[in-house]
Amino acid sequence: MVHTDAGLWPSAEQSLVLAAALGERHESIAAFATWRDSLDESQTFDTEIAGLLPLLYENLQSWACTDPLMDRLKGAYRMNWVRIQTLFVDLRPVLAQVAAAGIDVVLLRGIPLAAAYYRRPALRPVVDIDFAVPAAQIEGCLALLSGRGWRSDQHADPDVLRLRHALSIHGPGGQEFKLHWRVLPEFADPRADAEFRRHSVPLEFLGQQLRMPDATRMLLQTVIQGVRWNEQRTVRWIADATMILRSRGAHIDWTWLVDFAGRWRLSHRLGLGLGYLTDHFHAAVPPPVLESLGARRPSWVERIESRTLLRDGRQVHAAPLGSLALPFGGYVRHAARANPLKAAWDFLAFLRIHWGLKGRRQIAGRVVRGVHSRLRRVLHPRSGRRG
Secondary structure (H helix, E strand, O other), rough: OOOOOOOOOOHHHHHHHHHHOOHHHHHHHHHHHHHHHHOOOOOOOHHHHHHEEEEEEHHHHHHOOOOOHHHHHHHHHHHHHHHHHHHHHHHHHHHHHHOOOHHHOEEHHHHHHHHHOOOOHHOOOOOEEEEEOOHHHHHHHHHHHHHOOOOEEEOHHHHHHHHOOOEEEEEOOEEEEEEEEEOOOOOOOOOHHHHOOOEEEEEOOOOOOEEEEEHHHHHHHHHHOOOOOOOOOHHHHHHHHHHHHHHHHHHHHHHHHHHHHOOOOHHHHHHHHHHHHHHHHOOOOHHHHHHHHHHHOOOOOHHHHHHHHHOOOHHHHHHOOOOHHEEEEEHHHHOOOOOOOHHHHHHHHHHHHOOOOOOOHHHHHHHHHHHHHHHHHOOOOOOOOOO
């Protein structure tokens, strides 16, 4: 499978660390040695590599590695163990309160991945907690949280609840978590979200009974979230997907996965991600799955996302209409569900939310300033340089 945009995939250094953290003995040790030779220990690790250090430590330890760097890796492992315990203990009360109110809570991403798919939770960094509640219960959940001193990062007006998928929630003691009413921003149609949520399974973590997506849905969420351009390359999804496939690969419902991706226009992204895992990390993805995903012609929605969300965002943003192209890439799935007039009107609401504006009247000025700035850079590329 061809991977066209390098910005979607790990850097050379990240690839070495991933190979050392996930590979079998020979591959792991060889990759670690190559990375070690070029490592400047006086420099801090980038965020993504730092997040892989506990897993790297555990894998190298299993091969009896005695490199002096192992002490530093062990420190990262222990620090992550403390962080995940502290984070969950701090947020346990709010989870309990929401569940006690009869709100259907499903934990997403970090905690369930660490608890259910890694050999030990400390191997997977968890910087925050994500959980989802049904859209029909979101207003009640927000009211409950507000009554206990929790505040969202943005006013949850009807446009926000219709066009966004989650809010960051801040507690009175500095705690923070992300509250979803859609599991993924790509689930603009509530039916996709409801189908995903139906397949949740029990999770017991630190003495609390919770729920999380099953292995098939967790794999889908992990890959779709990971295959998206980011200026700070994100590679954690590769380790997560690999752990899911290694621990629950026999339980993946590949027929459902291919069908769901086709119905909700996710085949292109899913195919790219699973293809990359197969090509570079020997993922046990059945060849007919990759063939089925690759045979589907990308929908117009997927083509727009490929030209915006999957490309180098700096290049997209630098184009004359780049300030509109990038947000439209995030909005296009909503546009696909509305008539042209409604889609145009809702895009204005989406822009207001995306740019953090108080009202739609501010949008025109923002667009004009953005276009003028880009045209000036194109027509006078040396104007900003010193002579």
